[in-house]
Amino acid sequence: MADDIEIDLDDLERRMTGAMASLRTEFASLRTGRASASMLEPVQVEAYGQMTPINQVGTVNVPEPRMVTINVWDKSLVNKVEKAIRESGLGINPQTNGPIIMLPIPELNEERRRELTKVASQYAEHARVAVRNVRRDGMDQIKKAKADGMSEDDQKFWENAVQELTDNFVKQVDEALEHKQAEIMQV
Known part of the structure; x- marks a missing residue:
């Protein structure tokens, strides 16, 4: 036994x-000076009454080495996404152009x-x-x-x-x- x-x-x-x-x-959430879609993974947006990851409210792209763009699907959420990014502590200042939010990644x-x-x-x-x-x-x-x-x-x-x-x-x-x-x- x-x-x-x-x-x-x-x-x-x-x-x-x-x-x-x-x-x-x-x-992955630590910024290294290069743009990466994964740096936005921990950021949550208050959408439709619950906290939602950014990649579920828009398309996240990295068109250049120092730029991340988010094409928000629902125009009413653009300001909420922008606010969530500002308050996330990533140290990135979002720029809005219609439904597209651009995140220029500054040099560290x-x-x-x-x-x-x-x-x-x-x-x-x-x-x-x-x-x-x-x-x-x-x-x-x-x-x-x-x-x-x-x-x-x-x-x-x-x-x-x-x-x-x-x-x-x-x-x-x-x-x-x-x-x-x-x-x-x-x-």
């Missing part, structure tokens, strides 16, 4: 993968680049904490299984497996942070 005790590594891995996906989404100065690398570091630290919390849950499962009769050899095996999984995901977070910081600092 004690040999049947197993730890659900797939669940732990799925949860750690979720932390990585969240980190990638947060990194050195000070702003350094600030953005610090923000990226904070996002990465949040992801590391999330991964470590999943690790702690896994270790708690192992302790409970030990109390239920798991052998010491099995305990060591599962602890090593959970730690290896954690180390792998922390390494992925560090690599993603390094890549993002290089992208931000690139002139």
Whole structure:
């Protein structure tokens, strides 16, 4: 009976993968000086009585390296979309031309680049904490299984497996942070 005790590594891995996906989404919202449609993903617009992502109220295009355009489908939402972008904290000043909102992406100065690398570091630290919390849950499962009769050899095996999984995901977070910081600092 004690040999049947197993730890659900797939669940732990799925949860750690979720932390990585969240980190990638947060990194996508960081402006790097180049236009990208993904930088608008976190921006929500109050449309038809609920908060809606911008890409669901208009077409987002990147016609030039330093310009994002949004062709708002419902003309009554143009001002709401413009207001949402202004209040989003992206540091972009929208220009309206009928149903089209243009977002010129200004060059980032050195000070702003350094600030953005610090923000990226904070996002990465949040992801590391999330991964470590999943690790702690896994270790708690192992302790409970030990109390239920798991052998010491099995305990060591599962602890090593959970730690290896954690180390792998922390390494992925560090690599993603390094890549993002290089992208931000690139002139």
